Amino acid sequence: MSDAAHAHDDHGHHAHPTGIMRWLTTTNHKDIGSLYLWFSLIMLFTAGSMALLIRSELFEPGMQLMHPDFFNQLTTMHGLIMIFGVIMPAFTGFANWQVPLMIGAPDMAFPRMNNWSFWLLPVAGIMLLGSFWLPGGAVAGGWTMYPPLFIQGGVSYDLTILAIHIMGLSSIMGSINIITTILNMRAPGLTLMKMPMFVWTWLITAYLLIATMPVLAGAVTMLLTDRNFGTHFFNAAGGGDPVMFQHIFWFFGHPEVYILILPAFGIISQIIPTFSRKPLFGYASMVYATASIAILSFTVWAHHMFAVGMPVAAQLFFMFSTMLIAVPTGVKVFNWVATMWKGSLTFETPMLFAIAFVCLFTIGGFSGLVLAMAPVDIQLQDTYYVVAHFHYVLVSGALFSIFAGIYYWLPKWTGHMYNETLGKTHFWLSVIGMNIVFFPMHFLGLAGMPRRIPDYALQFTEFNQIATVGAFIFGFSQLIFLVLVLKTIKGGAKASDQVWEGAQGLEWTVPSPAPYHTFETAPVVK
Amino acid sequence: MMPHAVSSLLHMEQVNTEDCEGVSAGAFVFQSRPNHSLTHRQQQLVLWSLATVCFATASGFALLGYWLILPFAGLEIGLLAWALETLRSREGDYETLTIEGDVIVLEWHAGTHGERREMNRQWARVICDCGTSGRNCRLSLSSHGRETKVGQYLSDEARLQLAATLRRKLQA
Numbered sequence: 001m002s003d004a005a006h007a008h009d010d011h012g013h014h015a016h017p018t019g020i021m022r023w024l025t026t027t028n029h030k031d032i033g034s035l036y037l038w039f040s041l042i043m044l045f046t047a048g049s050m051a052l053l054i055r056s057e058l059f060e061p062g063m064q065l066m067h068p069d070f071f072n073q074l075t076t077m078h079g080l081i082m083i084f085g086v087i088m089p090a091f092t093g094f095a096n097w098q099v100p101l102m103i104g105a106p107d108m109a110f111p112r113m114n115n116w117s118f119w120l121l122p123v124a125g126i127m128l129l130g131s132f133w134l135p136g137g138a139v140a141g142g143w144t145m146y147p148p149l150f151i152q153g154g155v156s157y158d159l160t161i162l163a164i165h166i167m168g169l170s171s172i173m174g175s176i177n178i179i180t181t182i183l184n185m186r187a188p189g190l191t192l193m194k195m196p197m198f199v200w201t202w203l204i205t206a207y208l209l210i211a212t213m214p215v216l217a218g219a220v221t222m223l224l225t226d227r228n229f230g231t232h233f234f235n236a237a238g239g240g241d242p243v244m245f246q247h248i249f250w251f252f253g254h255p256e257v258y259i260l261i262l263p264a265f266g267i268i269s270q271i272i273p274t275f276s277r278k279p280l281f282g283y284a285s286m287v288y289a290t291a292s293i294a295i296l297s298f299t300v301w302a303h304h305m306f307a308v309g310m311p312v313a314a315q316l317f318f319m320f321s322t323m324l325i326a327v328p329t330g331v332k333v334f335n336w337v338a339t340m341w342k343g344s345l346t347f348e349t350p351m352l353f354a355i356a357f358v359c360l361f362t363i364g365g366f367s368g369l370v371l372a373m374a375p376v377d378i379q380l381q382d383t384y385y386v387v388a389h390f391h392y393v394l395v396s397g398a399l400f401s402i403f404a405g406i407y408y409w410l411p412k413w414t415g416h417m418y419n420e421t422l423g424k425t426h427f428w429l430s431v432i433g434m435n436i437v438f439f440p441m442h443f444l445g446l447a448g449m450p451r452r453i454p455d456y457a458l459q460f461t462e463f464n465q466i467a468t469v470g471a472f473i474f475g476f477s478q479l480i481f482l483v484l485v486l487k488t489i490k491g492g493a494k495a496s497d498q499v500w501e502g503a504q505g506l507e508w509t510v511p512s513p514a515p516y517h518t519f520e521t522a523p524v525v526k
Numbered sequence: 527m528m529p530h531a532v533s534s535l536l537h538m539e540q541v542n543t544e545d546c547e548g549v550s551a552g553a554f555v556f557q558s559r560p561n562h563s564l565t566h567r568q569q570q571l572v573l574w575s576l577a578t579v580c581f582a583t584a585s586g587f588a589l590l591g592y593w594l595i596l597p598f599a600g601l602e603i604g605l606l607a608w609a610l611e612t613l614r615s616r617e618g619d620y621e622t623l624t625i626e627g628d629v630i631v632l633e634w635h636a637g638t639h640g641e642r643r644e645m646n647r648q649w650a651r652v653i654c655d656c657g658t659s660g661r662n663c664r665l666s667l668s669s670h671g672r673e674t675k676v677g678q679y680l681s682d683e684a685r686l687q688l689a690a691t692l693r694r695k696l697q698a
Contacts, residue, residue, distance in 0.1 A: 105561075109609070109613065110609060110612075113609075172602055172605065173605070176605060176606050176609045177609075179572065179606075180564075180609050180610065180613055183563065183564045183568065183569075183572060184562055184563055184564040184613050185561060185562075185563065186561075186563040187561065187563075188561065188563070190563070207576065210576050210580070210602060210606065211576065211579045211580055211583070213598075213602065214580055214583075214584060214595050214598035214599040214601075214602050215583060215584075215587070215595055217595070217598040218584070218587070218592065218594040218595030218596070218597075218598050218599075219595070221594050221598070222592060222594050225594070233591070233592060233594075244590070244592065248587060248592060248595075251583070516662070517662065517682075519681070
């Protein structure tokens with residue numbers, strides 16, 4: 001057979017590499033999905049441990065455990081790793097596993113690029129974590145990297161910029177792969193308006209990523225040149241404008257918030273109909289609401305900057321445009337509730353997390369509306385109220401949706417049912433722990449406690465102690481999740497192909513566990 | 527949730543036709559090609575919509591003096607254009623197996639590569655072996671010590687069906 005013929009037929013049906021080489025060289029979407037999810041879990045425990053250190057220091061006023069500069073490093077790295085190392089990779093892991101299965105494609109459109117997308121991430125992760133051991137320690141100016149602090153830092157700041165570039169490259173390659181896979185590899189008959197909501201939300205997320213990543217890359221590169229090459233983009237000492245960095249950063253940063261939450265909406269939109277045994281209420285309106293949120297996300301960036309000073313007209317514009325986002329978000333919440341209305345509900349662990357998502361994310365949304373009001377925001381800027389707000393969005397929103405998705409699809413991935421008792425224990429401890437940590441932070445913020453400080457005034461002690469206790473409950477309950485995942489991979493009751501009685505979609509038509517190769521011939525959707 | 531039902535996975539999109547152009551009426555022709563759901567026009571729409579947003583944003587910042595966003599936007603849209611162009615180049619991929627008289631012709635086209643192989647029907651053997659789970663099936667035609675894989679765009683089930691059909695045709 002000719003070389004071309006070899007190349008033509010080289011599908012790896014036999015002789016898959018084994019051991020470490022399987023994972024290093026794999027181009028299989030399921031393997032790469034698993035790699036993303038494991039990377040995310042490792043980073044969750046890493047950044048979560050940082051959070052526990054932070055909360056330990058804050059258990060009492062005064063300095064107990066660490067130097068304030070190390071506290072700042074932990075705060076910064078906790079944010080950076082949770083966003084770029086936990087939430088984003090976890091959703092990309094879901095996309096890798098589920099998008100081809102849900103659209104009837106054999107794999108991603110560019111499997112080798114998919115491999116590179118993943119393996120860039122550990123490199124960036126090592127750079128970020130390794131910077132703790134560099135002279136001066138890790139970056140300590142906050143995950144937003146504002147100058148002038150970021151221009152004045154040590155060598156770890158350069159390393160962080162490089163790590164962000166690498167993670168950005170990984171995201172861009174992943175996004176291009178997802179867009180081309182969804183648009184070009186849908187099974188015959190699977191029109192755009194028949195796609196599962198998870199696929200829709202990822203398509204829109206990938207558009208957002210591609211639209212915003214050059215802005216982040218440009219911003220951090222200008223920081224780099226300000227630091228090392230004598231430019232003065234943001235260096236006020238040379239005539240630069242540090243506030244402009246904030247504009248540029250948040251032009252990326254606010255769409256990034258939706259990059260972190262839109263796939264969560266997609267997961268929840270899969271789970272609620274399954275356990276309500278009803279089709280999703282208002283499918284088309286869900287699609288349009290998702291697209292509206294994405295478009296509006298480009299018009300609200302300056303609500304993060306009301307305190308820097310801007311014309312009243314600008315304040316009004318950004319205030320109202322931010323409030324406007326509540327409309328499509330409200331459509332989503334309404335549709336989830338309407339889907340459950342008069343459904344035959346059962347409360348397995350994925351559904352519990354999904355319901356918790358709807359309730360708690362809505363609290364985060366409402367506190368976001370409070371912060372959208374410019375005069376209120378000026379009072380609450382950089383207080384613990386903001387910390388409470390974004391943790392309700394990102395923990396009970398993004399992270400809970402990740403848990404929900406893992407419980408939902410784990411039987412399909414492993415072929416085994418997870419232990420429901422352990423799952424529900426994990427759920428209740430997480431929900432209770434999460435609320436004990438973050439709900440008191442609203443009161444701390446309203447009382448004026450600033451964020452990102454290692455010490456505080458005596459009157460904030462009780463709420464901080466409650467939050468710290470909650471943090472340890474929440475943190476250690478994640479070990480239950482780890483045990484559950486390992487047990488499910490190792491064995492357990494055999495999962496059926498359908499897994500859940502009410503589940504619908506192409507992924508449930510393949511065996512459990514999903515075979516290494518699926519949909520080599522495209523199915524037809526009617 | 528998808529509002530519509532899904533048909534059987536064994537449904538094959540591939541063409542199994544007896545009346546292709548250029549072959550006689552009695553010939554057996556089996557052609558398969560990968561699934562493409564994006565038209566060229568839609569590809570252009572994807573590219574230009576994203577390019578417009580990226581370059582408009584980058585140009586806006588460049589006009590304010592923050593020009594370093596522009597090259598990153600260019601690189602990214604370049605990568606997207608390459609990806610879409612690669613997809614377009616795969617649109618013509620196909621694999622055709624023709625049995626006409628005593629001649630078996632295998633033709634395939636992938637990207638810029640094309641290949642054609644002929645073998646004598648009397649000497650050809652169908653080889654089909656699967657993994658222990660009945661999956662990862664490999665189908666090939668062998669003749670004069672050379673083995674040529676067929677059915678690269680097919681599922682295991684479809685490969686097994688094609689193997690049975692080929693055995694019947696070669697024995698006929």
